[in-house]
Amino acid sequence: MNIRTRSASTSAAAVLLLCFTTVGTATAADAPPGESVVASEDDTTEINDRQDWEDETEQPVLDREPQRCEMSGTWIKITSKQAYHIPSWWNGTSYKDGPGGTMTVSVTKSGTITAEVSTTAEVEASMVVASAKSSISYKISGSATITTGHTYSRTISSNKKYGHMRYGSWGYKVKWKQYRAKSNGCGATQIGSGTATLPTKETGWKYWETSS
Secondary structure, three states: OEEEEEEEOOOOEEEEEEEOOOOEOOOOOOOOOOOOOOEOOOOOEEOOOOOOOOOOOOEEOOOOOOOOOOOOOEEEEEEEEEEEEEEOOOOOOEEEEOOOOEEEEEEOOOEEEEEEEEEOOOOOHHHHHHHHHHHOOOOEOOEEEEOOEEEEEEEOOOOOOEEEEEEEEEEEEEEEEEEEEOOOOOOEEEEEEEEEEEOEOEEEEEEEEEOO
């Protein structure tokens, strides 16, 4: 599984590509936080044109502040989320047609959508993915594979409108904080924060219309 990590500082921005392997992600209904679900890497669901999927504003992820007296080391806490369709930016997965008529589209080029983690501190991207899987949805993954095919048709609503179709993963944008346990064994200190764009194994076409 590939995860692309972007590290930012006051002087310069650096890009670090982290590669690691993990188990696949299931694609049924969300499991309760903390429960693990194991599925094959091929267990991918195609869902077209989810209406009202994307959140206009951030949604808080409710959780108590970490008070892990019994633990040591560092951990990640997800603080907010936004449902977001992560596009596959390469050719053969984005189309515009019109005005009016019917669009019929198909994925003509394969590729991979990877998680992107932006941070002001050193952090393992796999920790962000793991925390989001637990607190948001176990469908979240470090990457989503796009294969050719998946044809879809949609009628443009007006002869004056243009239809747009873009393929991608039904994923999330999140904000997170990193904590380290205090040396006295109780409480935690925040040592980092950042944002991330995290795909799921659910992929499909997003449709919208414009006047030009």
